[in-house]
Amino acid sequence: MTVSSAPGKVYLLGEHAVVYGEPAVLCAIDRRATVTATARDDDRIRVQARDLTIDGFSVEYGDGVVDESANIDVPHPLIEAAVGYVDGAIEQVREVVDTTGFTITIESDIPLGAGLGSSAAVVVAAIDAATREMGVELTPEEIAQRAYRVEYDVQDGQASRADTFCSAMGKAVRVEGDDCRPIEEPPELPFVVGFDGSAGDTGTLVAGVRNLKEEYEFAADTVRTIGDIVRTGERAITTEDQRELGRLMNFNHGLLSALGVSSRSLDAMVWAARDAGAFGAKLTGAGGGGCIVALDPTPDTATALQYTPGCEETFRAELDHDGVRVESE
Amino acid sequence: MTVSSAPGKVYLLGEHAVVYGEPAVLCAIDRRATVTATARDDDRIRVQARDLTIDGFSVEYGDGVVDESANIDVPHPLIEAAVGYVDGAIEQVREVVDTTGFTITIESDIPLGAGLGSSAAVVVAAIDAATREMGVELTPEEIAQRAYRVEYDVQDGQASRADTFCSAMGKAVRVEGDDCRPIEEPPELPFVVGFDGSAGDTGTLVAGVRNLKEEYEFAADTVRTIGDIVRTGERAITTEDQRELGRLMNFNHGLLSALGVSSRSLDAMVWAARDAGAFGAKLTGAGGGGCIVALDPTPDTATALQYTPGCEETFRAELDHDGVRVESE
Numbered sequence: 001m002t003v004s005s006a007p008g009k010v011y012l013l014g015e016h017a018v019v020y021g022e023p024a025v026l027c028a029i030d031r032r033a034t035v036t037a038t039a040r041d042d043d044r045i046r047v048q049a050r051d052l053t054i055d056g057f058s059v060e061y062g063d064g065v066v067d068e069s070a071n072i073d074v075p076h077p078l079i080e081a082a083v084g085y086v087d088g089a090i091e092q093v094r095e096v097v098d099t100t101g102f103t104i105t106i107e108s109d110i111p112l113g114a115g116l117g118s119s120a121a122v123v124v125a126a127i128d129a130a131t132r133e134m135g136v137e138l139t140p141e142e143i144a145q146r147a148y149r150v151e152y153d154v155q156d157g158q159a160s161r162a163d164t165f166c167s168a169m170g171k172a173v174r175v176e177g178d179d180c181r182p183i184e185e186p187p188e189l190p191f192v193v194g195f196d197g198s199a200g201d202t203g204t205l206v207a208g209v210r211n212l213k214e215e216y217e218f219a220a221d222t223v224r225t226i227g228d229i230v231r232t233g234e235r236a237i238t239t240e241d242q243r244e245l246g247r248l249m250n251f252n253h254g255l256l257s258a259l260g261v262s263s264r265s266l267d268a269m270v271w272a273a274r275d276a277g278a279f280g281a282k283l284t285g286a287g288g289g290g291c292i293v294a295l296d297p298t299p300d301t302a303t304a305l306q307y308t309p310g311c312e313e314t315f316r317a318e319l320d321h322d323g324v325r326v327e328s329e
Numbered sequence: 330m331t332v333s334s335a336p337g338k339v340y341l342l343g344e345h346a347v348v349y350g351e352p353a354v355l356c357a358i359d360r361r362a363t364v365t366a367t368a369r370d371d372d373r374i375r376v377q378a379r380d381l382t383i384d385g386f387s388v389e390y391g392d393g394v395v396d397e398s399a400n401i402d403v404p405h406p407l408i409e410a411a412v413g414y415v416d417g418a419i420e421q422v423r424e425v426v427d428t429t430g431f432t433i434t435i436e437s438d439i440p441l442g443a444g445l446g447s448s449a450a451v452v453v454a455a456i457d458a459a460t461r462e463m464g465v466e467l468t469p470e471e472i473a474q475r476a477y478r479v480e481y482d483v484q485d486g487q488a489s490r491a492d493t494f495c496s497a498m499g500k501a502v503r504v505e506g507d508d509c510r511p512i513e514e515p516p517e518l519p520f521v522v523g524f525d526g527s528a529g530d531t532g533t534l535v536a537g538v539r540n541l542k543e544e545y546e547f548a549a550d551t552v553r554t555i556g557d558i559v560r561t562g563e564r565a566i567t568t569e570d571q572r573e574l575g576r577l578m579n580f581n582h583g584l585l586s587a588l589g590v591s592s593r594s595l596d597a598m599v600w601a602a603r604d605a606g607a608f609g610a611k612l613t614g615a616g617g618g619g620c621i622v623a624l625d626p627t628p629d630t631a632t633a634l635q636y637t638p639g640c641e642e643t644f645r646a647e648l649d650h651d652g653v654r655v656e657s658e
Contacts, residue, residue, distance in 0.1 A: 212580075218557035219580070221550065228547035251541075251548070251587045258583025264600035271593035 003327040004129035005034040007320040008110035009117040009166040010191060010284040010293040012237075012245070013252050014175075014230040016209050016261060018160060022227030023176040025183070025234065026166040029191060029317035033108040033121035034327065037129035040101035047086050049079075049106040059083055062101060081154070082106070085119050088150030089126035095146075097134040104130070111313060113199035115285020119154075120163035123147040128324045140323050144168035144180070158203060170323030174234065187240035189319050190297040192273065193284075194305040196265035197312030200288020205261050212259060222255050229255070246279025246295045253282035261287030265310035270294075272311070276304035332656040333458035334363040336649040337439035338446040338495040339520060339613045339622040341566075341574070342581050343504075343559040345538050345590060347489060351556030352505040354512070354563065355495040358520060358646035362437035362450035363656060366458035369430035376415050378408075378435040388412055391430060410483070411435070414448050417479030418455035424475075426463040433459070440642060442528035444614020448483075449492035452476040457653045469652050473497035473509070487532060499652030503563065516569035518648050519626040521602065522613075523634040525594035526641030529617020534590050541588060551584050558584070575608025575624045582611035590616030594639035599623075601640070605633035 007028040014024025040046070044062030057079055060067045086104050093099060104126060110118040124147045131138050138146070144165045151159035165180040166173045172186035212219040229252050236244040253270055256262055262270075266283045273281035273294035278301045281294035294301045305314035336357040343353025369375070373391030386408055389396045415433050422428060433455060439447040453476045460467050467475070473494040480488035494509040495502045501515035541548040558581050565573040582599055585591055591599075595612045602610035602623035607630045610623035623630045634643035 216561065216580075218554045218561065221554050221557070222580075222584070225547045225550050225554070228550070232545065232547065250589065251545075251551075254583055254585075254587025254589075254591075255551070256583075257586050258580045260579065260583075262583075264597075264604060267596045267600060268593075271596060275593060 001036060001038045002129045002133040002329040003034060003036045004125045004132065004324060005032040005327050006121040006124035006128070006167045006324040007032050007170060007322065008121050009163060010193065010291070010317070012172070012189070013233045013248060014226060015285060016206070016256060016259060017223045017226035017230070018162060018175055019206060019209070020213070020223050021177050022223065023174060023230045024162060025172060025174055025230060025237065026162050027172045027186065027189060027191070028166055028170045028320040028323060029116070029193070030320040031110045031116065031317060032320070033106065033110055033118060033125050035122060035125035035129045036105040037126065037133040038103045039099070039133050040103055042101050044101040045086070045090060046101070046103040047083055047106070048104070049082050081119070082122070084154045085123050085150060086126055088153055089123050089147070090130060092127055092146040092150060093130040093134070096131055096138065097136050099130070099134055102130055102133070111195050111291070114195050115290040116193070117163040117167055120147060120151060120167045123150045124164055124167045124324045128326065132326055132329050140168040143324055158206065168323045171319065171321050172237070183237065186237060186319060187242070189242070190295055191317040191319070192278065192294045192296050192301040192305065193315055193317050194269040194273070194292045194294070194308070194311045195313040196269065196289055196310050198265070198289035200261070200263070200286050200290055202286040205286045205288045209259050209261065219259065222258055226252060226255050242295055243279050249280035249282040249295065250274070256283055256287060263287065263289050265289065266292055269305060269308055269311050272304040272308040273301045276300040330365060330367045331458045331462040331658040332363060332365045333454045333461065333653060334361040334656050335450040335453035335457070335496045335653040336361050336499060336651065337450050338492060339522065339620070339646070341501070341518070341622070342562045342577060343555060344614060345535070345585065345588060346552045346555035346559070347491060347504055348535060348538070349542070349552050350506050351552065352503060352559045353491060354501060354503055354559060354566070355491050356501045356515065356518060356520070357495050357499045357649040357652060358445070358522070359649040360439045360445065360646060361649070362435065362439055362447060362454050364451060364454035364458045365434040366455065366462040367432045368428065368462050369432055371430050373430040374415070374419060375430070375432040376412055376435070377433070378411050410448070411451070413483045414452050414479060415455055417482055418452050418476070419459060421456050421475040421479060422459040422463070425460055425467065426465050428459070428463055431459055431462070440524050440620070443524050444619040445522070446492040446496055449476060449480060449496045452479045453493055453496045453653045457655065461655055461658050469497040472653055487535065497652045500650050501566070501648065512566065515566060515648060516571070518571070519624055520646040520648070521607065521623045521625050521630040521634065522644055522646055523598040523602070523621045523623070523637070523640045524642040525598065525618055525639050527594070527618035529590070529592070529615050529619055531615040534615045534617045538588050538590065548588065551587055555581060555584050571624055572608050578609035578611040578624065579603070585612055585616060592616065592618050594618065595621055597639050598634060598637055601633040601637040602630045605629040
């Protein structure tokens with residue numbers, strides 16, 4: 001039995017524009033997915049999942065046979081998605097080592113489908129746990145690369161390298177096209193996350209930005225402007241200027257709103273954070289619903305979000321310096 | 330006794346960027362300020378004001394003496410402002426005709442300080458009424474020019490030509506730097522206005538944009554992008570494409586948010602309008618509070634705004650084809 005974990009992430013700056021080759025900065029947060037892999041005597045895969053936001057389910061398959069016992073609260077597409085990610089992870093493991101089957105148990109405190117990189121964290125942790133269970137230790141970079149292939153397949157070629165790379169490496173990372181690199185000495189960042197309990201449809205949101213960008217030159221300019229904000233933000237990270245990072249987050253949020261990927265609840269949470277004194281706040285991830293991230297060293301933003309209609313969950317999150325790590329083997 | 334009226338306005342597209350030489354499009358709306366001018370036997374000025382949002386006041390001055398009887402609900406700075414505008418208007422009238430004093434009565438259904446051009450409408454109507462009362466008829470262009478000088482003085486050189494020109498000319502106008510021109514055949518536009526009951530401080534908001542623009546090249550780019558939206562919007566006006574105008578308004582609002590001039594209540598109203606099916610919605614005017622304008626031919630946006638916390642007043646407004654006009658003389 002081997003247990004590995006990997007962190008979720010927030011986009012500090014740059015989502016959506018990153019699709020068009022602009023840089024983005026992501027930060028790993030101390031919310032993790034933990035995966036236990038146990039080799040089996042047969043070649044079946046048994047997946048058991050538990051998540052803060054669902055009650056859990058288990059699925060076993062192999063020899064063309066699927067047995068499923070799911071809590072009725074778990075939507076079927078969620079099970080299919082989880083199985084797809086784990087399946088893909090095991091496929092990657094089988095490229096490295098000869099294996100038989102696995103029992104895979106997933107526990108996660110990263111809200112699902114919220115743009116916090118829960119699927120990337122599960123895939124990264126699953127690849128690490130299953131390969132270690134078979135006596136092989138991959139580098140974080142190789143895990144990131146293999147996890148990206150899994151997301152790429154499951155998400156029909158729409159996946160970004162950003163989530164899996166950030167989850168595998170931890171800390172903060174910079175992504176520009178296929179070039180992903182760690183930011184070696186990121187400052188401590190006092191993140192506060194607000195989650196509206198919903199999930200935007202990433203494909204639709206990305207397509208919406210693409211349509212705007214193709215129709216209007218000024219929308220393409222706005223995408224480039226987001227890239228400029230990120231480049232400015234990189235300097236603010238180096239100088240640990242949280243107030244400036246906050247201003248840049250606010251500006252970035254406005255441009256994302258212009259591109260049509262904010263929502264009523266996201267804007268309400270962003271304003272709650274700003275009114276509470278946060279240095280800045282923005283949606284994080286694909287938008288259309290999901291999460292905002294704010295910078296606030298005080299407890300005020302979290303308190304304000306607790307009383308904001310439409311905010312279903314709020315938590316502080318620190319930058320997680322660890323990427324994928326083994327918990328026990 | 331001569332009665333003239335002049336309309337308020339909304340910015341369809343382009344506020345704030347217009348300060349930096351980008352074009353803007355404003356539309357006169359069928360909410361008007363009505364000014365009655367009656368020549369007096371002495372050289373005193375008596376100002377009586379009534380507005381939907383205040384209970385009214387009267388001030389009389391001349392020979393260095395001011396008598397004031399104001400309803401306690403009227404804030405003192407409001408009286409000073411009103412007197413300043415009327416004073417300036419009479420000064421302009423005295424450049425044209427020899428006059429003695431006037432009794433000036435103001436009635437307005439344009440919410441005050443809401444970014445809907447109430448002061449411009451009052452000045453425009455006052456100049457028209459007082460000159461006509463003395464037997465002189467100015468062209469709308471000359472009234473616009475003289476009203477601009479009044480706003481320029483009262484607002485310490487910060488005034489734009491846009492409000493006074495739009496109020497004097499009616500319909501829709503295009504402003505770019507000092508070049509103001511009517512849009513001859515504007516389409517009917519189904520405006521819905523939501524007002525949060527507050528007023529942002531225009532000077533502070535304009536200064537905030539200037540600071541961002543001076544600090545960050547990407548903010549200057551965003552200002553230029555607003556100009557591009559306006560240029561695109563001019564074509565949409567010509568083709569009467571309300572859906573496209575709505576999309577442009579939404580995009581414009583996002584860029585204004587990025588520039589820091591939106592507010593929690595403005596965003597809440599904008600989302601209420603969009604969720605109600607409006608073609609688009611944006612803040613109008615300086616922002617920081619005040620009004621949003623939406624495009625919706627159905628009653629749904631007005632209904633939604635009535636139930637939106639933070640929206641104190643909502644009304645439909647049609648494009649007003651009349652600028653300044655005499656009501657009776």
